[in-house]
Amino acid sequence: MGNPFYNDIYEILQTSGCKGLPVGIIARCVYNRHSGLFNTKLNYEWVYQNVRFFLWAQACKPSSPIIATSRRGWYRLKPDAGRQIKIDFTQKKKEEVTDENEKREEKSFNHPTLF
Numbered sequence: 001m002g003n004p005f006y007n008d009i010y011e012i013l014q015t016s017g018c019k020g021l022p023v024g025i026i027a028r029c030v031y032n033r034h035s036g037l038f039n040t041k042l043n044y045e046w047v048y049q050n051v052r053f054f055l056w057a058q059a060c061k062p063s064s065p066i067i068a069t070s071r072r073g074w075y076r077l078k079p080d081a082g083r084q085i086k087i088d089f090t091q092k093k094k095e096e097v098t099d100e101n102e103k104r105e106e107k108s109f110n111h112p113t114l115f
Contacts, residue, residue, distance in 0.1 A: 003054045005030045005047070013066065013077045020069045020076030027051040 003009070008030045013021065027048040035042050055075045059068040065078050 003050065005034075005051060005054070008033050009051060009054065010065070010077075013075065016076065018076060018079065020071075020074045022071075023052045023055060023073050023075070024048070026055070026075070 009026060012026055012029045027044070030051055031042070031044050031047045034047070055066060055068075058064040058066040059075060066075055067078055068074070069076055
């Protein structure tokens, strides 16, 4: 995306839930993430205008994961935008692995061979 705060906006909206958040709170969270003692060039008004325009522009696009709510100035993510696949990386016990290998070998011997 062209906005430097896209990832922050997406994370903030993802944690907000199905109700969404107003632009002011989103802008404040983004500003607090990027402001610091040594970053004096960042201005809250600039961040607010940037976030507000970005959210408005994204809400107008049908392919965007961000939509406007029924309240004025509130935005949220589409319900299916935050789904992720959960992968189980736990290891099987050695006994289970050997049992599966034996079953595979038994199945392979049941088929006739050409030689």
